[in-house]
Amino acid sequence: EAGVAQSPRYKIIEKRQSVAFWCNPISGHATLYWYQQILGQGPKLLIQFQNNGVVDDSQLPKDRFSAERLKGVDSTLKIQPAKLEDSAVYLCASSGEVGRTEAFFGQGTRLTVV
Amino acid sequence: QKEVEQNSGPLSVPEGAIASLNCTYSDRVSQSFFWYRQYSGKSPELIMSIYSNGDKEDGRFTAQLNKASQYVSLLIRDSQPSDSATYLCAVIPKAAGNKLTFGGGTRVLVKP
Numbered sequence: 284e285a286g287v288a289q290s291p292r293y294k295i296i297e298k299r300q301s302v303a304f305w306c307n308p309i310s311g312h313a314t315l316y317w318y319q320q321i322l323g324q325g326p327k328l329l330i331q332f333q334n335n336g337v338v339d340d341s342q343l344p345k346d347r348f349s350a351e352r353l354k355g356v357d358s359t360l361k362i363q364p365a366k367l368e369d370s371a372v373y374l375c376a377s378s379g380e381v382g383r384t385e386a387f388f389g390q391g392t393r394l395t396v397v
Numbered sequence: 398q399k400e401v402e403q404n405s406g407p408l409s410v411p412e413g414a415i416a417s418l419n420c421t422y423s424d425r426v427s428q429s430f431f432w433y434r435q436y437s438g439k440s441p442e443l444i445m446s447i448y449s450n451g452d453k454e455d456g457r458f459t460a461q462l463n464k465a466s467q468y469v470s471l472l473i474r475d476s477q478p479s480d481s482a483t484y485l486c487a488v489i490p491k492a493a494g495n496k497l498t499f500g501g502g503t504r505v506l507v508k509p
Contacts, residue, residue: 314495325403325485325499326441339496374440376497384429384489386497388440 285309287389289375295395301363304392308356308377314338315352316386317360318374326374332358365396398423401488401500409506416473418503420486423467429489430462430469435502436482445471476507 288307296302308315313334318326329348330340334355343350347366352358362369372393378386402421410416422430429448433441447453447460447469459472469488473480483502489495 316497318499325401325501328496328498331496333495372440378495378497384495384497385431385443385446386487387443391440 287375287377287387289373289389289392291392292390293393293395295397296365298367298396299364301361302365302394303359303361304373304375304394306358306360306375306389308358308375309387311379312377313355313379314377314386315358316374316376316378317350317358318376320372320374320391322371329360362394365394367396370394370396399500400424400490400498401486403484403486403500403503405501406504407506408503409508410476412476412478412507412509414476416476416480416505416507418471418473418484418486418505419468420470420488420500421468422486422488422490424488424490425464425467427464427467427488427490430460431487431497432458432460432469432471433485433487433499434482435485441485473505476505478507478509481505481507 315332317329320326329343331338332352350360372391374391376386376388432445435441445460447462453460457474461470485502486500
């Protein structure tokens with residue numbers, strides 16, 4: 284079974300530029316999460332989708348971050364404009380096998396804003 | 398109060414010893430509890446899930462859940478240097494929504 288796919292693996296941009304991350308969840312998983320993980324900290328939930336609807340985006344900085352999950356499968360997370368403090372690893376996870384809530388992570392995208 | 402709290406460590410244990418990690422959570426109606434292992438530069442990997450009070454064993458790992466006291470723990474028996482990693486506790490605070498919330502992680506160092 285294929286795991287969660289994310290791209291790109293690494294990205295370096297200048298502040299005020301824009302960037303987009305892509306995630307393809309495990310086939311059949313209805314729930315998709317985007318997390319931000321700053322070095323030395325636990326993952327912080329940015330947004331959670333159930334199929335193509337948003338369940339929770341309370342910690343998403345909506346003035347610069349946006350996310351969508353069209354057709355309830357792939358998802359894109361965008362930052363525009365980026366700030367230095369956005370430097371982090373962006374993790375995508377999915378869950379949702381019937382009767383189970385375990386979530387599985389992709390490899391993540393390491394973003395450096397300079 | 399943070400939703401999920403862990404001691405950041407590092408927890409240093411000699412090879413072959415038992416490593417004991419603790420996690421407390423704030424939402425009394427939490428339903429699902431998970432332990433993830435994260436090696437440096439890698440993404441979190443699920444190692445244990447537990448849903449009811451008591452112990453759950455899987456190989457050298459044992460998860461313990463006490464909902465009345467709102468804590469969940471992880472024991473690693475016969476610790477190996479390859480167990481050196483950060484261990485993340487994660488909780489789904491409510492039955493609805495499956496919002497998966499993480500603690501800050503405990504760094505474990507197993508010394509040969």
